[in-house]
Amino acid sequence: MHHTAIRTANIHRAIAFYELLGFTVSDRFTAGITLACWMEGLGGRIELIQIPQPKPAPDAFGDEHYVGYYHLSFDITDLTVDLPGWLDALEQRFAEAAREEPEQFQPLKVLLKPTQQMISDRVYEVAFIADADGLPLEFTRLL
Helix, strand or coil, rough: CCCCEEECCCCCHHHHHHHCCCEEEEEHHHHHHHEEEEEEEECCEEEEEEECCCEEEEEEECCCCCCCCEEEEEEECCCCHHHHHHHHHHHHHHHHHHCCCCCCCCEEEEEEEEEEECCCCEEEEEEEEEECCCCEEEEEECC
C-alpha cells in the first residue's frame, strides 16, 4: 500500500499529533486549494489533507452501526516488548505537550487500554487511541 489519506480540520495540529507518534513530514504540497503532506513513520505513510470547512468526523469506534473505514492499525511488535508501558509513555508525552502548548495539544484520548485478542493461532495485544480529529488508531503487538 502506498499511503492512507486522512482528512483533518487542522493540518498543523494533525502534523504535531503524528510527530509525537514518531512520524516525520516527508513532503508538503497542495491538493487543489488546500494544504497537504505525506508523513512517514511506524512502518507506513499517511497523507494529511486539510479540509477548509470541516464537519466533525463520525464516531467509527463508538457507533456499532457505523459502516465505512474503521481505523488505521500499526504493528509495533518490533518497537516495544511492553504495549501498556509504551502507551503510558505516549500518554505522558501528550500530557507534557498539552501543558507546554495547550492550544496545539490535548491529552491523549485512549479508546481501549491494552487487551489481548486471539486471531487464528496467534495472540495479539491491542490498544486504541483517538487522533487529533478523533479518528481511531490501533496499535498491535504480537505476543
